[in-house]
Each structure stands twice: as C-alpha cells, then as structure tokens.
Amino acid sequence: MSNSRLRCVVLDDYQAVAAAMADWDRLGARVAVEFEKRALTDDAQVLARLADADIIVANRERTPFDAARLAALPKLKLLVTTGMGNAAIDMEAASARGIIVSGTGNAGAPTAELTWALILGLSRQIVREANGLKEGHWQQTLGMALKGKILGLVGLGRVGLAVAAIGRAFGMQVMAWSPRLDDARAAEAGVRRAASLEETFEKADVISLHATLNPASRGLVDAGLIGRMKPSAYLINTSRAGLVDEAALIAALKAKTIAGAGIDVFHIEPLPADHGLLALPNVLATPHLGYVTDDNYAAYFGDAVENIASWLENRPVRVLNPAV
Template sequence: MTLHCAVLDDYQDVALSMADWSALARDIEVRSLQSHFMSEQEVAEAVGDCEILVAMRERTPFSASLFARLPRLELLITSGMRNASIDLEAAARHGVTVCGTASSSEPPAELTWALILGLARNVVQEGSALRQNGPWQSTIGADLHGRRLALLGLGKIGAKVARVGQAFGMDVMAWSENLTDERAAGIGVARARTLGELLEAGDFVSVHLQLSDRTRGLIGASELRRMRRTAYLVNTSRAAIVDQAALVRALHDGWIAGAGSDVFETEPLPADDPLRSAPNFLGLPHLGYVTRRNYEGYFQEAVEDIAGYLQGRPLRTLSARPAPPPR
C-alpha cells in the first residue's frame, strides 16, 4: 500500500530538492505544499489523506483538535528536536509518532548580527535611497566598538552572539534567571544581577531565551522604558517574549532608538499589523533557521525518519508512542 506524505509550509518549494527522497519512492508518495494554511479546517482539507506529514518548525501548530481532524495520520516529523506548537500528549492519544531532526544554532546567531548591523548602520534606509536615486547619505550610524551588548540568555545561540560582539570590541553583559557566574565567566561576559540592570546598561539588547510561562511577556512597557533612548532591541527568539503592543508604542514614542525582529506572534505577519509601519523597525520573515545547510539537514533527516518508521524503528522520537511493526 502506498502511503501519502505532505511537506507543509515549503515556502521556497525546495523540500524535494534538498534531500534524496528516491529511497522512499516504492512506499511513499510525497508532495510539497507552498501555501500556508490559516485554519485547521484548511489543513485537514489539504492533507487529510496523508499518513505522514513533515512540518517546518512551528509554522503550522498541531493541537489536539487538529489531530482529531487527521485520523489517517501516523507519523509527524518536525524540523528541529523541539516544537512548542505540537501537542505531544494529543499526538500520543491519537496514535501519532512524532520525530524530529537536527538543527544548527549557527544560522540564527548569524541573523542576529544581520539585524544588529542593519539597525546600527541604517542599511535598509540607505540602500533603498541609493537604488531609488534618493539622498546620498542621510543618516549617521551607531558604533559597535566600545558599546555594550546586553544578552537575555546565554545558551548556545546567545554564547555565539556574545563571541561576535567581543570580536567587534563590544563590552558584553548577559542575564537570565538560570545564568551562573561560572557560565558567564567561561564565555568572558559580565553577569547582570537583574533584568533591569541589563536593560539599563545595554546599547544593543538581544533576546535569546526560550519561550515559557516565565518568559512570556518578559519585556513589556516598563522594561522598554528602562532601556536607553539610544538603545536598540533585537529579537530572534520568540515574539511573545516581548509585548508587541508595547514595542509598537516604544517605537512611535521614541522610548528606544529602534528594534529588529525575525519572529512574530502571527506568521505570516498580517498585512495590517502595526509593526509593518512602525518607525525604526527592521523586520524579517522568520529567516533565522532558513539556510541551505540547515534545510539539507532537515529534509535528509526527515527522509531517514520516514525510513526508520517504515522499518519499525523510529528515529529521533519526541513522543512516547510505542514503535509500530515494520511494514
């Protein structure tokens, strides 16, 4: 029996070219879907015939109600080994095995610096003016050397961002609830004792925390007001860590010099979202993990996950469902 597999949210239409799917051709019929589905009903109508789905990061949430709409689904694969938008308990209740793939922390760290440099040197404004025959030089850039980089979080990505900041000659400080003096000293950064101390000291504040009940809404209006009016806020982690309404107000009222974000609470970002027109805001469409090496890893391991499942030996499992018998 041929099984049906769909790759969701393949915006660039590259999933089938980033890996060798031919090893599955005898058992699996694979299709790639480029359009994002805004409702569970749309998802169910598009892939209700599928036994296998491949999800790209957290673009399509998988709730208990969606699993109930997909009775044929047996295997769900997500890029990365953590996906907060998949209800793993519901997956297990509906008999769905969930597997992941490896993911590199280098691309999001690199993109953080694209945002920092873009904001500091007004790259979009000046580049657009040049292409449109506008004014030749209309801004004055912000310096990095000798300024303070303030990091919320010093995990894998935060540590990489810290080392680049040090290479630029920046003074680096970090804070999180779990950060220790030993961890900070090992990377050569100062540890702020409180979030407020970090925000008040930073010229560039960059968010690298996981989203949880503790971090949701961590940066609100009062925290943004504690930042310097000349400071910039960058978020490549999760949008909900920063109160989006407060951020819009901070940009309009000049509480901070500017902000950059690669993450949004609703993605794709709605056409009428106020961030699209906020002053001194540099936004990107969640490109942090979107690089060739990452994508090749995601889809090559997705093929491996499917092959392992068919052989009764699921790989990189995220759910507790027992392994199925080999087909």
C-alpha cells in the first residue's frame, strides 16, 4: 500500500449526519473523506462522482455496483457496504478486479420498530386523524383493534422474531411461514407455523414481510396471494420491495380489495413524487426508514472507519467477497 492520499466517498448521506457518526479523523492523512448528500440515480452521475474514488462506502443497496459499473471505476480498491450483505454488488466481478468488499454490523430492532409504527399508523388511521385534527375535524375513522387479531409473518429471522414478540404483547395471535420453518422453531418463538403461505394470506389480519430477497422469493407476493387477503387486512413491507408484485398491489389498493398497505421499501428509490402508490389514500409510505436510526448509523459508519483503517494496514476485516 502506497503512502499517497486516497479518496473515499461516502454515498447517500441524505441527512448530512455520517461525518458525525464516526471518528473519520482516525484515518489521518492517508484518506480524504467526502460525503455525498445527493441521490445518484443514473450511470452518468455515479461515474462522474466516483471515477477517482479509491474507497467507496455504499449505504445499503441504493447504488448498484454491477460488473460494468465496477469496470468503469478503475481506481476502486475497497467497497464498504453498510450491513453484512448487499445484493446490489456483483461480488464475483469485484473479486475479479481485485476489489475488496467489506460489510458492517447493524441492528434489527430499528426495522422491527418501524414495522410496528406502520401497523399502528394504519390500524388506527393516525396520519388521517392527526392531519384532520389540524384542519378542524374530530374522529373521522374507526380503528381496528389488534388484540385477538391474527398477525401473519412471512419470514421469521431476527426482525421477524422481534415483530412477533411485540405482536404477542399486543395480544395478537401470531402465525408465521417460511420455507425452512419447522414446528419446533415456531414453538420456540411462540408462534404457530402456518401450513402454507396461502394460509397465512387467507387468515391474517395483518401480514408483515420479513423474508430475504433471492431468485426464489422475488415476486413472491403476487396477484394470487394478494387476492386471498381479507378485505379488512393490511400488508406491511419493511423488508425488500422485490418480494411484492407492485402492479398487483396497486390494483388491489385501488379496488379496495384489501384495507391498505404500509410500505418502507420501493422498486425505485428515492421514490418519484408522482409514483402511483403515493396517490392512494390507503397507503402509509415511509422513505426507507427501517434502518435509519442513531444507533444503526453509529454501527454502520463506526465499522466502516474500522474497515478502512484495517485495510490500510493490510489486514482487511468483515470481507464479504471471495478472496482476492
């Protein structure tokens, strides 16, 4: 490793907080760190901003790094992603180019908390009632009580387990489905294993998605599954947009064959202001806030600094791609 000054770009610092969330000065005179507050939405923007970067810190999966894009970044040596997985990075292509990809720690609690913010916001019509109160209205809606209702979880990993525990605290009946879930693990989590994904969608009053996105799960929630939902049921997605057929969901929301949806993840991010989902009164949408908390950012950027410092010392940590 030469002693020349390296250039590091931290992407998607929308709130302008990344600089304060970690001790970037630890990198000393070896690295010049820049923080990008804009959303870079196309190749031209991305390549113009990153063409001379030796190190990139990517926030989640917002900026894809496929083989073609990596090839257009000839100086890139270290790519840090927040979290310990990033489907938007071509790991094999990175390895072939000698680029080390490393990850960071993260917490599941913030996403579980936001999941419940969406559930409660929808079931008690919080946004409509709060806005109505400011406009002089009083009690416009009838909320749905959660106690005794069925919470259906698709996926029972770390976040799903946390969501299930809160559901039980509210007195809900919790059922879960996952292709690898067995009765013993469901019982340990205090939930009932659904016989099938179809049963989950037919019986649940609130369906919350916590599955990983892979070729088998992409588009998992299609028109057929949405059509099995109760007219009074809500669909919550704080996991991955690719799990849901967006057109089918919009059609059901427009037809009011389901009560509503709480959505934090989208096929296009940032979501355009004229997107069809935002015009629907039965949608509670948030701008991918599931992971956006002070403790999570401290973990992300604290670990990112450690990753860079360790790499500078020729002992990279939290490496995600095959050995380079």
